Amino acid sequence: MGDIVDKAEHASNAFFQEALNNKAKEAPGHTGFCLNCNEEVEHPLRWCDTDCRDDWEKYSNKIEVAPGHDED
């Protein structure tokens, strides 16, 4: 019996963790500061302007795409 409970708990933790990771990849929530330049922004804004958002998206895409995967 204990096994089943352990497995269920482990599975839901993994699921929860994955959901968290996916959310983090998209963008962190409002922090009070621009995610790109750390300038103070009003709720619920996450960037001070669209340039910062674009820069941040470029930057976060760079992290996800590993270099050295050029294939012809």
Ligand SMILES: [Zn+2]
């Ligand atoms: Zn900014």
